[in-house]
Structures are given as structure tokens and as C-alpha cells.
Amino acid sequence: MLRKVCSAVILTLSLLSFLLAQSSPPKPEILLPGEKLIYEVKYTRAIFRGLSIGTLTFSVDKDETGNSYKIKFEARSKGTLLRLFGQRIVQIFQSEIDAERFRILKTIKRDEQGDRIRDSEAVFDYIQKKVVFTEVDPKDPLKPPRKIASKIEEETHDLVSGVYRLRQNHFNVGKTFETVVSDSGLVYKIPVKVTGRELVDTIIGKVWCFKIEPEVFGPNRMIEQEGRMIIWIADNDRKIPVASRIYTKLGRLEVKLKQIETPNRADLSARDKD
Structure with missing residues (x-):
């Protein structure tokens, strides 16, 4: 049971930051240094209803040269999961993105699941058109590193940079597209559908949002099991992801935006299209 619950948390933490978008002219203004x-992540199954089990944090910065963006993603277990099982889960991504062409350059990751710890780095080479992923066990420095190399597209994203790429696109209900994401050295092509537009109650008030569904579950998909994922993206200039819902055999996971820090908070709901 413990492993299944922990896997559900990791699935949520990763999938929220997974959604990408089709190739279109980048709009770097979506990335606000300081944002x-x-x-908050909640879990529901049988008698467990709406249990708060984790938090996700995205933060943006820019390097001193102005040539790249630095995006940090932290996922941490908390509350009921810790009290019931004493299991601590932490995932930290540090993604470096080309500021001009908006494609991932390097991903550094720390993955802690109880006593299991892994450090990894993925380097993206667009001249050689490949990504090289290296993972080590810091608790066993003599163990040979795990390495994976895969071919990549001209524009490729990791799980974190994909969130911000998604926010740069224009959506219409019924629109479908395919996108490319790399995780742990492997590369996936993911169909994405815009299935609706709904009024959603958020921390910035009631906001019209696009309902987006990436096909990440199923045979030969990123997650080879039954499931469904929905994400709601604000239909305004900022295009902030405000909520997500994930259905799996292990139960339902709800992710909701709880706090925003930005250099210019006034524009968060600007030009909401009603």
C-alpha cells in the first residue's frame, strides 16, 4: 500500500509539470523572473477523501548573461502521507532553457523516496540531436552510473520547461496537437486535446479556463496503465495552470493553485475572455 500511495504522489508531481505544446513562435514574456x-495535491480513494499529501512549487529566474532561464520545480510530500506511512518524497528539478529559442538545455534532478535517493543530469545537444541522461546513487558512489542516450527533435522540453511552453500557445476548443517531451533520457510523443472551456473558481477569482487532456496513459504511452488526466489553463494573457485532476487505479488526485508570487500580480487575470 505504501509503495502504491507514494507512486501516486510521484505520478501527480510529474504529470502536472508534463503538459507541453506544439511548435509555435515563442513568447518569452510568459516567463517572469521572480514568478x-x-x-496543493490531494488524494481520494474509498475512505480517504481529499487528503492533503503534497505541494508543488514552480519558480523562475534568469541567469546574469540573460541567455537562459532557470526554472526550479519542487515536489514535497506532507501531511497524511507522512503521518500514516512515515514516507518522505521529494523531487527537485532545475531546468535551464535557451532564452532565444525556448528549448531545454539541461535538467538536473534530485529524487528522494524514503531511503532511496537518486541524482541525475540530462544534457541536450541540438547539434548532435541527442539527449544524454546520467543517474547516480549518492549513497553508493562506487556503483556505476546509469546512462541513457536518445534522439531528440529540434524543439524538445523536459517535464518542467513544458509547463511554460504550454502557456505560450493559443487554444481553441477541439484543437489537437502532438508534442515531444524527454524524461530520464527517454523521449515521448504525446497527443494533446483541448476538450472544453469552463468557468473555474480559483484563488484569483472565477476565471474562464481551457480544459486540456494529454494522452499519457495506455499501452506504449508515458504511463503504461489505465488512467486519465485533465488540466485547466486560464484563458487570459498569463495562461497560468490553475488546477489538474488525475484518475488512476490507485485513486483520484486533485491539484489546485494555492499561492502566487509575481513581480506584477495585477496582470494575473487581465483580459480574461468571457
Whole structure:
């Protein structure tokens, strides 16, 4: 049971930051240095209803040269999961993105699941058109590193940079597209559908949002099991992801935006299209 619940948390933490978008002209203004988004993760199954089990945090910065963006993603277990099982889960991504062409350059990741700890780095080479992923066990420095190399597209994203790429696109209900994401050295092509537009109650008030569904579950998909994922993206200039819902055999996971820090908070709901 413990492993299944922990896997559900990791699935939520990763999938929220997974959604990407089709290739279109980048709009770097979506990336505001100093912006921070904090989400709460809740779990429901049988007698466990709406249990707060984790938080997700996205923060943006820019390097001193102005040539790249630095995005940090932190996922941490909390509350009921810790009290019931004593299991601590932490995932930290540090993504470096080309500021001009908006594609991932490097991903550094720390993955802690109880006593299991892994450090990894993925380096993206667009001249050689490949990503090289290296993972080590810091508790066993003599163990040979795990390495994976895969071919990549001209524009490729990791799980974190994909969130911000998604926010740069224009959506219409019924629109479908395919996108490319790399995780742990593997590369996936993911169909994405815009299935609706709904009024959603958020921390910035009632906001019209696009309902987006990536096909990440199923045979030969990123997650080879039955499931469904929905994410709601604000239909305004900022296009902030405000909520997500994930259905799996292990139960339902709800992710909601709980806190925003930004250099200019006034524009968060600007030009909401009603």
C-alpha cells in the first residue's frame, strides 16, 4: 500500500509539470523572473477523501548573461502521507532553457523516496540531436552510473520547461496537437486535446479556463496503465495552470493553485475572455 500511495504522489508531481505544446513562435514574456506558483495535491480513494499529501512549487529566474532561464520545480510530500506511512518524497528539478529559442538545455534532478535517493543530469545537444541522461546513487558512489542516450527533435522540453511552453500557445476548443517531451533520457510523443472551456473558481477569482487532456496513459504511452488526466489553463494573457485532476487505479488526485508570487500580480487575470 505504501509503495502504491507514494507512486501516486510521484505520478501527480510529474504529470502536472508534463503538459507541453506544439511548435509555435515563442513568447518569452510568459516567463517572469521572480514568478512563483505553489500548488496543493490531494488524494481520494474509498475512505480517504481529499487528503492533503503534497505541494508543488514552480519558480523562475534568469541567469546574469540573460541567455537562459532557470526554472526550479519542487515536489514535497506532507501531511497524511507522512503521518500514516512515515514516507518522505521529494523531487527537485532545475531546468535551464535557451532564452532565444525556448528549448531545454539541461535538467538536473534530485529524487528522494524514503531511503532511496537518486541524482541525475540530462544534457541536450541540438547539434548532435541527442539527449544524454546520467543517474547516480549518492549513497553508493562506487556503483556505476546509469546512462541513457536518445534522439531528440529540434524543439524538445523536459517535464518542467513544458509547463511554460504550454502557456505560450493559443487554444481553441477541439484543437489537437502532438508534442515531444524527454524524461530520464527517454523521449515521448504525446497527443494533446483541448476538450472544453469552463468557468473555474480559483484563488484569483472565477476565471474562464481551457480544459486540456494529454494522452499519457495506455499501452506504449508515458504511463503504461489505465488512467486519465485533465488540466485547466486560464484563458487570459498569463495562461497560468490553475488546477489538474488525475484518475488512476490507485485513486483520484486533485491539484489546485494555492499561492502566487509575481513581480506584477495585477496582470494575473487581465483580459480574461468571457
